[in-house]
Amino acid sequence: MTVHTTSPQFKQNATRALHDVQLQKALNNVKQGFIDKRQAAADKLPEFEALRDSARDIKNHTLEHLDLYLEAYEAKVKASGGHVHFARNADEAREIILKICREAGAKTVTKGKSMISEEIGINHYLEANGITPVETDLGEYIIQLRNELPSHIIAPAVHLNASQVEQDFRRVHTHLDAKRDLSEPVQLLTEARAVLRERFLAADVGITGANFLVAETGTSIIVTNEGNGDLTQILPKTHVVLASIEKLVPTLEDVSQLLRVLARSATGQEMSVYTTFSTGPRRPGDADGPENYHVVLIDNGRSSMLGTSFEEMLRCIRCGACMNHCPVYHAVGGHAYGWVYPGPMGAVLTPSLIGVDKAGHLPNASTFCGRCESVCPVRIPLPKLMRHWREREFERHLTPASVRSGLNLWGFFAKRPALYRFATRAAMATLGFAGRRRGRFSWLPLAKGWTKHRDFPAPQGETFQARWQRERSRRTA
Amino acid sequence: MSARDDILAGIRRSLGVKGSEAIRRQIVQDRLERAPRGVVPARGQVSGEERVGLFKTMAEASLATVTEVGSPGEVPQSIALFLRNHNLPATLRMGDDPRLQAMPWSDTTLEISHGPSGGGDLNAVSHAFGGVAETGTLAMISGPENPSTLNFLPDNHIIVVSAKDITSDYESVWNRVRFSFGKGGMPRTVNWITGPSRSGDIEQTLLLGAHGPRRLHVIVVRE
Ligand code: SF4
Numbered sequence: 001m002t003v004h005t006t007s008p009q010f011k012q013n014a015t016r017a018l019h020d021v022q023l024q025k026a027l028n029n030v031k032q033g034f035i036d037k038r039q040a041a042a043d044k045l046p047e048f049e050a051l052r053d054s055a056r057d058i059k060n061h062t063l064e065h066l067d068l069y070l071e072a073y074e075a076k077v078k079a080s081g082g083h084v085h086f087a088r089n090a091d092e093a094r095e096i097i098l099k100i101c102r103e104a105g106a107k108t109v110t111k112g113k114s115m116i117s118e119e120i121g122i123n124h125y126l127e128a129n130g131i132t133p134v135e136t137d138l139g140e141y142i143i144q145l146r147n148e149l150p151s152h153i154i155a156p157a158v159h160l161n162a163s164q165v166e167q168d169f170r171r172v173h174t175h176l177d178a179k180r181d182l183s184e185p186v187q188l189l190t191e192a193r194a195v196l197r198e199r200f201l202a203a204d205v206g207i208t209g210a211n212f213l214v215a216e217t218g219t220s221i222i223v224t225n226e227g228n229g230d231l232t233q234i235l236p237k238t239h240v241v242l243a244s245i246e247k248l249v250p251t252l253e254d255v256s257q258l259l260r261v262l263a264r265s266a267t268g269q270e271m272s273v274y275t276t277f278s279t280g281p282r283r284p285g286d287a288d289g290p291e292n293y294h295v296v297l298i299d300n301g302r303s304s305m306l307g308t309s310f311e312e313m314l315r316c317i318r319c320g321a322c323m324n325h326c327p328v329y330h331a332v333g334g335h336a337y338g339w340v341y342p343g344p345m346g347a348v349l350t351p352s353l354i355g356v357d358k359a360g361h362l363p364n365a366s367t368f369c370g371r372c373e374s375v376c377p378v379r380i381p382l383p384k385l386m387r388h389w390r391e392r393e394f395e396r397h398l399t400p401a402s403v404r405s406g407l408n409l410w411g412f413f414a415k416r417p418a419l420y421r422f423a424t425r426a427a428m429a430t431l432g433f434a435g436r437r438r439g440r441f442s443w444l445p446l447a448k449g450w451t452k453h454r455d456f457p458a459p460q461g462e463t464f465q466a467r468w469q470r471e472r473s474r475r476t477a
Numbered sequence: 478m479s480a481r482d483d484i485l486a487g488i489r490r491s492l493g494v495k496g497s498e499a500i501r502r503q504i505v506q507d508r509l510e511r512a513p514r515g516v517v518p519a520r521g522q523v524s525g526e527e528r529v530g531l532f533k534t535m536a537e538a539s540l541a542t543v544t545e546v547g548s549p550g551e552v553p554q555s556i557a558l559f560l561r562n563h564n565l566p567a568t569l570r571m572g573d574d575p576r577l578q579a580m581p582w583s584d585t586t587l588e589i590s591h592g593p594s595g596g597g598d599l600n601a602v603s604h605a606f607g608g609v610a611e612t613g614t615l616a617m618i619s620g621p622e623n624p625s626t627l628n629f630l631p632d633n634h635i636i637v638v639s640a641k642d643i644t645s646d647y648e649s650v651w652n653r654v655r656f657s658f659g660k661g662g663m664p665r666t667v668n669w670i671t672g673p674s675r676s677g678d679i680e681q682t683l684l685l686g687a688h689g690p691r692r693l694h695v696i697v698v699r700e
Contacts, residue, residue: 029681047518054515061508067488067496068505074481076661086481138687139678155678162680185679193688200688201596216509217663227674227689230629234666245484250505251512252654256647260518267677270535271612274689275669283665287572287624288593299484306491 007338037268076218080280112229114209151334322372521611535613539672593624
C-alpha cells in the first residue's frame with residue numbers, strides 16, 4: 001500500500017501553517033476551548049487521577065494478554081450472531097470491507113467518525129469501486145466535502161471557520177435556494193442535519209469505528225455527541241465495525257473506568273451524549289437494528305509495537321487531550337503533521353505505522369514541555385517516546401543528511417520567531433490561567449509534567465534556543 | 478496461514494509467549510469471570526432522595542429537562558403538558574413497553590402511534606432500563622418494547638425512568654443487565670444517553686440537535 005503522506009515535508013507544512021491567517025484564527029478555538037473545559041471536569045471529580053491510573057493499568061493488562069482477549073472476544077461475537085474478520089494490513093481491511101459492501105449490494109455507505117477508517121483510506125477505495133461513502137459526523141462531513149484529512153482526532157474540522165464551511169455548503173448543496181441565509185453556525189448545522197438525514201435513511205451499509213471492544217461480551221462501543229454513529233449503525237441492513245486490535249478491554253467494568261476519563265479528557269464533558277454498546281445483529285422480535293453485524297479487526301503494525309518501548313502508545317484512547325495542550329499543535333495545526341494522526345500522539349504513532357524514514361521529523365516537533373503527558377488519561381509518556389524515536393534515528397545510522405535535517409528541525413523551531421512566540425504565549429497563557437485560579441504553580445498535573453521532565457525549565461527560565469543548543473551538544477557528545 | 482492466525486502469532490512473538498501458558502489463561506479467565514470494579518467515584522454513592530436529586534442535577538447539567546411525577550398514571554398528562562408548553566404537535570410514537578402500554582393515554586388528546594421510527598416522527602417516548610445518578614445518564618435497552626430508532630430519529634425524545642431504577646453508578650447498571658441477560662450476555666444494543674444531541678464542530682460553538690433529538694425530556698416516576 002502506498003501511504004499518502006506529507007509528513008516528510010513537515011517543515012514546509014509548518015511554515016505554511018504559520019502564515020495561514022484563517023488557520024491561525026481557527027486554532028485559537030483549540031487553545032481557548034479544550035484546555036479550560038478539561039481542567040474544570042477533572043477538578044469536579046476527586047477520583048480523576050486515580051481513574052487515570054486505573055485506565056492505564058487496564059490497558060497494560062489487556063495488551064499483555066492481547067492474544068487471549070482477542071480469542072475470547074471473537075468467540076463472543078460469533079456466539080451473538082456476528083462475524084469477525086482479521087486484517088493484517090490496510091489492503092486486507094479494504095478488501096474485506098469492499099466484499100461485505102458488495103454482498104450487501106451497497107450503493108451508498110454511511111460512516112461514523114473513525115480514525116482507523118482514515119488510516120486505511122477506505123473512502124477513496126470504496127469510491128474507486130463504485131460505492132459512495134458518506135461521512136456523517138458534522139466535522140468529517142465538512143472535510144469530506146473539501147477532500148481533506150481531519151486536522152484533529154476528535155474535532156476533525158477544527159482548522160476551519162464558519163465562513164469556509166458556508167462556502168463549501170453553497171458549492172455542494174446546489175439543490176437548495178442559493179439565496180438562503182447561512183450566516184449563523186446553527187443554520188449550517190440545520191442544513192447538514194437535513195441533507196444527512198436523507199443519506200442515513202438511504203444507506204445500504206453503515207460503517208463505524210469502535211472506541212472500545214469488550215471481550216467479556218463481544219461488544220463494540222462507539223461514543224458520540226451528535227448521534228450520527230447510531231443512525232449509521234441502526235438504519236442500514238448491515239453494520240460494519242472497524243477496529244484496530246488494541247481497542248480491546250476485558251470487561252464492562254473495565255470499559256466503564258475508561259469511559260470516565262475519555263469524555264472528561266476530550267471535551268470536558270462528564271459523559272459524552274451517546275455511548276452505545278452493540279452486540280451482534282438484530283434479535284428475534286427486534287423492530288429495528290442491523291440484520292448483519294461484522295467486525296473487522298485490523299493490525300496494521302500494532303502487533304509489532306508490542307514488546308517494544310512503543311507498546312505504551314497502544315494504550316491511547318484517542319481523546320485528543322495531548323494535541324489540545326500542545327504548543328506546537330496550537331501553532332501549526334493538525335495538517336502540518338502530514339498524515340492521519342496529529343499532535344504528540346501522532347508524532348509517536350505515525351513513525352511506528354508508516355516508518356521513521358517518512359515521519360522522522362515528527363518526533364522533533366515538540367518543545368518537550370511535558371504538557372501532553374501531564375494530561376494523557378492513560379499516562380503515555382509521550383515526550384519520552386518522542387525522544388526514543390530520535391535516539392533510534394541515531395542508532396539506525398540513518399544517512400548523515402537525514403540526521404542533520406532532524407537536528408535542523410530543532411533549529412527551525414528555535415529560530416522561527418513566530419512559532420517561538422506562539423508556543424511561549426500559549427504556555428504562558430495556560431500558566432497564567434492556572435496561577436490565577438489556584439495560586440502560582442499549584443496546577444499539579446502541569447507541575448508534575450515539568451518536574452518529571454526535569455530538563456525542561458520553568459517558563460521564565462531557559463529559552464527555546466538555549467534548550468536546543470544544550471540538546472544538540474548532548475546529542476553530538 | 479490465515480490473517481487471524483498470523484496476527485495472533487505476531488502478537489505472541491512480540492510478547493514472548495506461546496499462548497498456551499496455563500497461568501496466563503487463568504489470569505484472563507479470572508478477570509472475565511470476576512469483572513472487578515475499579516475506582517468508583519464517591520459522588521454517586523448516595524441513596525434515596527439524595528440519589529434521585531443527584532440524577533436530576535446531573536441530567537440538567539447535560540442540558541436535558543427533568544420533571545417528576547408521583548405515579549405512572551400521571552405520565553400521559555405530563556407529556557401532553559410538555560408538548561403544549563413547547564408548541565409541539567400532540568403526536569407521540571412509542572414501542573410495546575408494557576409499562577407504557579398500561580398508562581392512561583386516553584386521558585389526553587395525544588395521537589399515539591406504535592413501532593420503530595422511520596424518520597417522520599417529531600415526538601417519541603421510551604422507557605429507560607435505568608438511570609445513573611453519577612452523571613445523569615439514562616440506560617436504554619433495544620427491543621420491540623423500546624426500539625432504538627426512537628432514541629435518535631425524533632426531534633423531541635421523552636424518556637420515562639422509575640426512581641427505583643436510578644442507580645449510583647454504571648457498574649450497578651451492568652449488574653442489572655447481567656441479572657436480566659445472564660453473565661456475559663447483552664441485549665443487542667445498550668444506549669447510554671446523557672443529554673440531547675449536540676455538535677461543537679463549527680468553530681467549537683456548542684449547538685444542540687446535530688443528528689439526534691434537539692430536546693431530551695426526562696420524566697422520573699416516583700412510585
Ligand atoms: S496519547 Fe493520551 S492524550 Fe493523546 S490522544 Fe492518546 S490517550 Fe489522549
